[in-house]
Amino acid sequence: MRRRPESEKALPQGQGRPWLKRKQRQALLRWGARSGCPLTYRRCLAVASAGRGASCRATAKALECATSTVVVAVRRYQEGGRQALRDRREGNGRAKVDERFRERLTCVLEGTPEDWGWCRPTWTRELLCQEMARRGQVRVSVATMGRTLATLGARLKAAKPIVECPWPSWKRQRRLHELKCLEVYGPPSEPVLHVDEVDIHLNPKVGRDWCLPGQRRVVVTPGNNQKRYLAGALNTRTGQLTWVEGRSKASALFIQLLWRLASQYRRARRIHLVLDNASVHSSKKTLKALAHFGGRLVLHFLPPYCPQGNRIERVWLDLHANVTRNHRCRTMDQLMVR
Template identity: 90%
Template sequence: MAVAAVGRGASCHAVARALECATSTVVSAVRRYREGGRQELRDRRENNGRAKVDERFRERLVRVLAGTPEDWGWCRPTWTRELLCQELARRGLVRVSVATMGRTLASLGARLKAAKPIVECPWPGWKRRRRLHAVRCLEVYGPSTEPVLHVDEVDIHLNPKVGRDWCMPGHRRVVVTPGNNQKRYLAGALNVRTGKLTWVEGRSKASALFIQLLWRLASAYRRARRIHLVLDNASVHSSKKTRKVLAHLGRRFVLHFLPPYCPQGNRIERVWLDLHANVTRNHRCRTMDRLLARVHAYLAARSAQRSASPSLRRADPRRTA
């Protein structure tokens, strides 16, 4: 196509732009045609031999990516394309170029991701699994008249949580921060059977916030003789003030503590992640009252619709300021 277009009088640059290829590619094709005719236009990659990247190569690459370089004896904590080429060559596979390794990684769906820091649970594995299994059995096989609620607290900052967003090349999202940060705290409870959310707001993450939630739950579930709460080991959940209120409520609440550093066992953690994604990340609220109004609106809509993103609707332009 390039040779035919140039033969009709078009310039190499115009042909390259029309065919969406490099100008050098058009120039090379025309030169080869003038020197050797049609024979020189044949694809010469047919003599390259068998493809270097086959299924065996891909399987080994996936296996290597499952670990870190230190797992395989290298003095480096993260992978590079060059190091992956060396590791696969060390395993007896064919050595490929860095560009080929990059295309192979893209074909596998591999991409650079930020590491997720966690704190490992100090309990033995069997003990941790047994506690989580007991909580799961309570949710599935517990009496229907005794609600099971996952409880946790979350911080709301006026300074927005900065996160990624889609932008055009050369542009970057700008988020104006108020400067002087303000904080509010929410204590929430998620009913794992109905999806109902119950939450309270406070100015500090102290025992008073959790006690306020207990009174709200006692009023919301007044017909339940017993309410099971699944929560972490925060001090506010077992303080003297909390134990006093629990005794005053007639021991209607039964606390089931999760293993230490086990947030994945608490389902309401997912609610807080969705709250940040839909409301607080990159927000542009100038006042805490405006931000809290959006937080409460999102939680109410999520509780009613049981959807992670109930706020996917057009905002009222009169209320976005």
């Protein structure tokens, strides 16, 4: 007994009346496979499935395509045979979107509309079509522009707000290099820790989550927001994190962390702290506390507005992703326990 081809086995078994014989279905599938066109082969699969008696809806679900695609393929086969299943776009001539068009579009996307003289801050597909036509390229439809953007891997992304460092580039790079050398070549008896503070809000941070079609995650907010503050220090050599909690982001929170570090690294001759230029790090209370330690705690300030140089920022991102984002805690105490 001859076995059916694997492609036919994957098709749904219909409950209707078959109108194609088995040999006809097999011949149609072999012809579609030899055509070398995936779209033609998919139409052949749709016709073979419908010819077995399967409904158009079940066939479309099995082939992961629209029901209208199956209906049109069956109609074309019934009117013109298997030759009518061929892709009719082969004779359309030269494609409008070629490699040169994609290169020009990539160059356009590297800037904003305002860079190219448009009075609009963000791109739309319609505006991209006009800009490409203004550059001497062929005019394309909005749908074609969307497919071209997909082939380039372009996506809609939210802009990232940043504050530029007022220092010159050479000065900022030199400072970051000095701090990097301190971590790598510093004495083993002198730990280097990255220090920063983070806010914890009772109102959850809303973020994306995987959901089923037609479903959307609902996050109930407590209403009256409450805050707690954490001050942490990350040991770049061991990965150990030391942190303290407070109700206000003031000098007392940072001084509490200094005492914790002094007791935890009591055998260290000197403790190097890499931190930003927040006012609590250089206030009068902080300077008085540092003088009490007699030079054991040394502060190394990062360039202004340079959070990428502080490695503890990555820890705070993980904290928000794993704890505060979309959380359902009703009280601050429940949230802090997590």
